[in-house]
Amino acid sequence: MDYQPKGKIVRRLSKFDTINVVPFIDxxxxxxxxxxxxxxxxxxxxxxxxxxxxxxxxxDKPKKELQISIKENGDIFFGKRKIAHxxxxxxxxxxxxxxxxxLYSDKNTTFQDFVFILDILKKNNYxxxxxxxxxx
Numbered sequence: 001m002d003y004q005p006k007g008k009i010v011r012r013l014s015k016f017d018t019i020n021v022v023p024f025i026d027x028x029x030x031x032x033x034x035x036x037x038x039x040x041x042x043x044x045x046x047x048x049x050x051x052x053x054x055x056x057x058x059x060d061k062p063k064k065e066l067q068i069s070i071k072e073n074g075d076i077f078f079g080k081r082k083i084a085h086x087x088x089x090x091x092x093x094x095x096x097x098x099x100x101x102x103l104y105s106d107k108n109t110t111f112q113d114f115v116f117i118l119d120i121l122k123k124n125n126y127x128x129x130x131x132x133x134x135x136x
Contacts, residue, residue, distance in 0.1 A: 065100040072106040074113050089120050100128045 069077040076083050083091050095101075101121065105114050121129060 065102055066095050067102045067104065068117060069104040070106060070109050070113050070117065072108045074109065076113070076117065088117070089124070092120060092126070093124060097126055098128060100130065101126060102130050102132050104132045
C-alpha cells in the first residue's frame, strides 16, 4: 500500500537559460571609470590643485644650497660671486647634484638668460631645483 499525503505540492525546476548581466555591466562601468581617471593622472604626472594659502612661515633652518641669481642685465651669480657665462657649467659641476638649487631671476631679465641656466642644469642632470618668487 502506497501512502501519498493529500496536500503535497509538486514543484518543477525550470530550466536556467539566461543570466542577468545588468549588475555585471554596472560593475564593469564603474571599474572602467576608475581606471580611466587614474590613468589620466598617471599620464600627465601630476594632479592640478588649487592649494590653500598659509600665514605660517617655513622653517628657516640653514640649509646647504646653491643660489643662482640672474640680474636684469644678464649677469649671473653663484651665491654672491659673479660668474662669466663661459664658466657657468664648469662652476656648476663643482657642486653635488643632490644639493638643492634656488634660482632667482629678475622679472625684467631676458627669457634667454633664464633658459640658458635651465639648459645647463638639465644637461647635467641637476633636478633638485626651486625657482624663487616673492609673495604679493
